Amino acid sequence: MKVDVSCTAPRQVINTATVTGGGDTATHTATDPTKIKNHGHDECCEHHDHS
Secondary structure (H helix, E strand, O other), rough: OOOOOOOOOOOOEEEEEEEEOEEEEEEEEEEEEEEOOOOOOOOOOOOOOOO
């Protein structure tokens, strides 16, 4: 999937899910690091201030 993100977006975000219940007394957590590739400040950068 391809989405548009801000030029100032961080290089990586981490999605986290935490679940409990279902008869299990422990809390379970999963993480999924996602790399962000921006477009390099080319002609598409028209929606924010570059200062």
